[in-house]
Amino acid sequence: VMAIRSVKRAPYFLIGWLWFLGTLVPVLGLVQTGLWPAMADRFAYVPLIGLFMIFTWGVPHICQNRGYRKRWILPPAAFLLAILITLSWKQVGHWENSITLFRHNLRFTSDNHVAHNNLGNALNEQNRTEEAIEHFFHALRVNPDYARAHSNLGVALHKQGRSKEAIEHFLKALRITPDNAKAHNNLGNALSEQNRTEEAIEHYLHALRIEPGDGEVHNNLGVAFCRKGNIEKGIVHFRKALWINPDHINARRNLKKALMIQQKYQ
Secondary structure, eight states: OHHHHTTTTOHHHHHHHHHHHHHHGGGSSSSOOTTSOSOOGGGGTTHHHHHHHHHHHHHHHHHHHTTOOHHHHHHHHHHHHHHHHHHHHHHHHTTSSHHHHHHHHHHHOSSOHHHHHHHHHHHHHTTOHHHHHHHHHHHHHHOTTOHHHHHHHHHHHHHTTOHHHHHHHHHHHHHHOTTOHHHHHHHHHHHHHTTOHHHHHHHHHHHHHHOTTOHHHHHHHHHHHHHHTOHHHHHHHHHHHHHHOTTOHHHHHHHHHHHHHTTOOO
16 A cells, blocks of 8 residues: 555656565465475575565665765665674575575474485485485484485495395385385485396386386396396396486496397397
8 A cells, every 4th residue: 555655756666566566476375386386495596586685776765865974875875784694604605505404493493304315315415324324314303204305215225235124214114105116226326236237127117117218227127137047038128227317337337238148248
């Protein structure tokens, strides 16, 4: 109402306010898509331009009408700018990498199983496996039915050579989300290491039924078939892996070995 009533003497107020409201609509949460989180810093970036427009044109307008001089405005404006620069510099530091981001997140939220899982992933990627495992366990203490944490914990345990424990968590992840292709693939890897090749093949095939275009699973399945002695099927899946991803080094190496076994050097 204020914006509409002041449109003649302060058109920037209406424009800025409509900008704010209009660009806020997609991120209000009223229309929630599955890929978006409930809240995120980036949701404020574009809408706040509208409020900045009101502030940028409004302050000089008010000061001009009231007869303020520039020298009275400049010091507080410079002070405010310095504060905002400092706060922005500090905020950007939290986004340095995934570890700093999710550690910051956990300082301000309690029992956040998603943040613990994501931090565990980031640590695991840097081979800080022990720390990662702690965060995956923490995520599962908060939410025992969090399939992603079970699957990621299985990966970390498998990396440490604890295949038996890894298999337990992959199975738990699959009980919660049976169509989790990544968990099927990871479970296949763990079973394969324990020479349970038949079971591994079943899970690789299940993963491919869900995601037929996963080159990594085709490569793993090819290895399992070769271990079982079925070189022909192994070659088929190595070729499929390379058709999907021509730069898949392991698939190329495995295909070469399989062909050499068949004495097809050409």
